[in-house]
Amino acid sequence: MKPGYGEVLISEGDPRVREDEERLIAEFRRQLDEGMWAAVPTSTPGSGRRQALMVHDYSDVPPEAERVIFFPRAAGG
Amino acid sequence: MLPALLVLALIAVVLAAPVVLRAARVRRAAGRARVTRPGEDLAALDYDPGRERRAEQRARQLLRSCVNEEEWEMYRDLGFIRVAGSGQQRRGAAARRRAADRAAAPPDPADIPPYAYLLYPHKPVVAFVPADGRLLSEYCVEFPDLTGVGRSRLPASDDVLAKWMALTSDESRVIGQANMHLVGRQLDPARVRRDLWRLAEWERRRAGSQEARRA
Numbered sequence: 001m002k003p004g005y006g007e008v009l010i011s012e013g014d015p016r017v018r019e020d021e022e023r024l025i026a027e028f029r030r031q032l033d034e035g036m037w038a039a040v041p042t043s044t045p046g047s048g049r050r051q052a053l054m055v056h057d058y059s060d061v062p063p064e065a066e067r068v069i070f071f072p073r074a075a076g077g
Numbered sequence: 078m079l080p081a082l083l084v085l086a087l088i089a090v091v092l093a094a095p096v097v098l099r100a101a102r103v104r105r106a107a108g109r110a111r112v113t114r115p116g117e118d119l120a121a122l123d124y125d126p127g128r129e130r131r132a133e134q135r136a137r138q139l140l141r142s143c144v145n146e147e148e149w150e151m152y153r154d155l156g157f158i159r160v161a162g163s164g165q166q167r168r169g170a171a172a173r174r175r176a177a178d179r180a181a182a183p184p185d186p187a188d189i190p191p192y193a194y195l196l197y198p199h200k201p202v203v204a205f206v207p208a209d210g211r212l213l214s215e216y217c218v219e220f221p222d223l224t225g226v227g228r229s230r231l232p233a234s235d236d237v238l239a240k241w242m243a244l245t246s247d248e249s250r251v252i253g254q255a256n257m258h259l260v261g262r263q264l265d266p267a268r269v270r271r272d273l274w275r276l277a278e279w280e281r282r283r284a285g286s287q288e289a290r291r292a
Binding site: 001006007039043051052071072073076 | 144235
């Protein structure tokens, strides 16, 4: 998420392909180093309930995740 | 004749002096503001209404793809989203199974979370008690872009999604970052109560139309 632009695609690839995964990891770290938070939208089968999973490391990303959303970290307003 | 003109000129200078001084002071203050807040000027120059509108459209699509159908329709129709407090999640598995089993049945008091939040775009998060509509507190939280210059505000729907993701994934962390106040500091309590009433009416109508569709 970016002010003035909304959703911006940062990087995409197949994590099962080594080169893609390295690129995804590098971008993931760069975003977190810039102070962003990362979350993966998830759903609970059967209930229709949806929620997000905050990820602090690339290894925390569920294998079935289709996307990771980076957004500015929260601050007191 | 000449002395009279000189006296008149002197009087004119004396009368005009305060006006000229005031104008100079205003200009100097504006110059100082330009020096101390360059980002704001850049932001003003950088503002493009078309781009902002497209950003908001993209943000709405992203929000819709992340939240469930009920939450999306709530935001579309009412302009805010209700999120249950984590008390619901702690005792949740059994309650969620029950909810899935009897989605059409009236809500069981056991399924009502002890507290919940209303998420408004670019406004504080409001905590309330769903059982009786009591307003608890407002949490002032924002998601400022710290990486670049220029605009630092997310599109409205991205702001709601950021709150939703932060609250549903790590409620204690985001609440810990927020500044907590009694309701009324930024939001009008009467307006929030009216929104809770609108939400109750909206849920009643939605349940009715879903029942009619099933029949």
